[in-house]
Amino acid sequence: xxxxxxxxxxxxxxxxxxxxxxxxxxxxxxxxxxxxxxxxxxxxxxxxxxxxxxxxxxxxxxxxxxxxxxxxxxx
Amino acid sequence: xxxxxxxxxxxxxxxxxxxxxxxxxxxxxxxxxxxxxxxxxxxxxxxxxxxxxxxxxxxxxxxxxxxxxxxxxxxxxxxxxxxxxxxxxxxxxxxxxxxxxxxxxxxxxxxxxxxxxxxxxxxxxxxxxxxxxxxxxxxxxxxxxxxxxxxxxxxxxxxxxxxxxxxxxxxxxxxxxxxxxxxxxxxxxxxxxxxxxxxxxxxxxxxxxxxxxxxxxxxxxxxxxxxxxxxxxxxxxxxxxxxxxxxxxxx
Numbered sequence: 268x269x270x271x272x273x274x275x276x277x278x279x280x281x282x283x284x285x286x287x288x289x290x291x292x293x294x295x296x297x298x299x300x301x302x303x304x305x306x307x308x309x310x311x312x313x314x315x316x317x318x319x320x321x322x323x324x325x326x327x328x329x330x331x332x333x334x335x336x337x338x339x340x341x342x
Numbered sequence: 343x344x345x346x347x348x349x350x351x352x353x354x355x356x357x358x359x360x361x362x363x364x365x366x367x368x369x370x371x372x373x374x375x376x377x378x379x380x381x382x383x384x385x386x387x388x389x390x391x392x393x394x395x396x397x398x399x400x401x402x403x404x405x406x407x408x409x410x411x412x413x414x415x416x417x418x419x420x421x422x423x424x425x426x427x428x429x430x431x432x433x434x435x436x437x438x439x440x441x442x443x444x445x446x447x448x449x450x451x452x453x454x455x456x457x458x459x460x461x462x463x464x465x466x467x468x469x470x471x472x473x474x475x476x477x478x479x480x481x482x483x484x485x486x487x488x489x490x491x492x493x494x495x496x497x498x499x500x501x502x503x504x505x506x507x508x509x510x511x512x513x514x515x516x517x518x519x520x521x522x523x524x525x526x527x528x529x530x531x532x533x534x535x536x537x538x539x540x541x542x543x544x545x546x547x548x549x550x551x552x553x554x555x556x557x558x559x560x561x562x563x564x565x566x567x568x569x570x571x572x573x574x575x576x577x578x579x580x581x582x583x584x585x586x587x588x589x590x591x592x593x
Contacts, residue, residue: 311440
């Protein structure tokens, strides 16, 4: 599992936010487009691409995309 | 005193009777005098429901109605009915763009195909008397409103509502009534199931303030609507939706 690819997959769940806005240190919950539906999309993306189950509670404990990557990688 | 809402002398099947709204319906029907046939997958939880009911002679039939063979067995094993409440349902939370065909088939199997095929089978096998009442437990979601993230659930309930309209017309000729209750949010462990993956954010988005009567529903709220639709009080009612939502749709 690679961080770069994870960020690409993460960014693909957003429709309005430009791809450049996504970096390892991006605090994703501060993005304008972050809402309950994008949260669900990220959970589904992790399930689809990495076959791992995460919850909204898990998302809450992560601030940056890299935090989430590390969390998912450790599962 | 004559009570048109009584279920005395009636045998009523309740699917999904092991928890939540279905459990509440089984309990309240028993209090109104019904002999209840309880169905779900989990025997222990069904026995727990029975222990909370009044009256005797209630019967348990374990069956996983996601499967047609199990529906056939359920209908073969139950006594003749005067009514049924088809309540078993599952949630599914997934954004539209992440739909997988199998997931959609899974939710439709339980929420849509099962109540449709149970109704069909009850009629075909003459397990439901003339003058009986079928009650579908739908939702306001899908039938009256859409909800983000719950779209497959919405679709499953909307399809069931289409069945309701046609079946009510067709079965009226045989004196069988079919109606639906459409609850607003009733916090039960169906939400906990959802929450395993999605935790609070999703459903607490729908704040209690959206309910003019200032609270979420409880299983009894829905059960009392079912009792009306099962009883002789609703003898001239078929093909309808009884919305029980604390005023949510008024918004």
